[in-house]
Amino acid sequence: MTVDIRKVGVIGAGQMGSGIAQVCAIAGYDVALNDLSEERINAGLATISGGLQRQVSKGHLTEQDRQEAEGRIKPAPSFEALGDCDLVIEAATENEAVKRKIFVDLCPALRPDAIIGTNTSSISVTRLAAATDRPERFIGIHFMNPVPVMQLVEIIRGIATEDPTFKATQAFVARLGKTATLAEDFPAFIVNRILLPMINEAIYTLYEGVGSVESIDTAMRLGANHPMGPLQLADFIGLDTCLAIMQVLHDGLADSKYRPCPLLVKYVEAGWLGRKTRRGFYDYRGEKPTPTR
């Protein structure tokens, strides 16, 4: 079965889901956006609206394109509203139980030929596929944050992913104007296998008192030429997501070098999840971000 992708469903209207919906709509796809409540869907739609406006003010999009893109995105308060989608991308919280439950509930609502993609940062695509009725039409489509800005999409085939699913996904990523890279289905794939241990080590460096938040970030920006410091980046990703990825690496590869830093655990337990909760390694509630340690 080959699928001509025209309509894309997105599950999860958070940082990633709203970005994915935005780039799909700009590329001309009809989009249905789902989350746990109408309130969260509306918050996602507001983020997309702001993002599209910013693209117009930067000259990357015409006002007419903005209006057309915004008009292509519709709220989907239930999985039934995703029933006519050709591709559904799951971008909900990085928690395997949450994602598995979504797939179990989602499958009966979909057409048999619809493809399901997961935007998971780290969880086994093969294992998630096994929670669906269509492992051959299931694939990892890992966007980077912020989606409208970042060029890369990692594509991850599960053990059962068939060629037409892979080819349709490659064509979809190309139409979004992004560059795809293929990663094998190992914990955290390529980008996060390399990036997250670096961020976790930066948090250990803070935990052990080797440097302050500012000195660690300045050191890596100016000393390693990174565009942003690792703690600033952790706040940007979301500390809950960083912790979840480290846990997947630690459990999946059974190597103590992936042990999540206890300070990361403490920040997550405090609900200090980074920019999305306005406090993490920096406090974003004032005029400019101030370090919390």
Ligand SMILES: NC(=O)c1ccc[n+]([C@@H]2O[C@H](COP(=O)([O-])OP(=O)(O)OC[C@H]3O[C@@H](n4cnc5c(N)ncnc54)[C@H](O)[C@@H]3O)[C@@H](O)[C@H]2O)c1
């Ligand atoms: N943050 C990043 O930098 C980044 C980058 C690439 C991939 N990802 C992955 O993208 C996914 C989402 O991350 P995020 O940063 O957007 O998180 P987020 O916390 O901003 O958003 C997650 C959204 O999922 C929704 N959700 C939770 N359970 C749901 C359910 N059962 N049904 C529908 N919606 C549900 C939440 O209400 C929330 O709006 C995760 O798998 C994450 O690992 C994140």
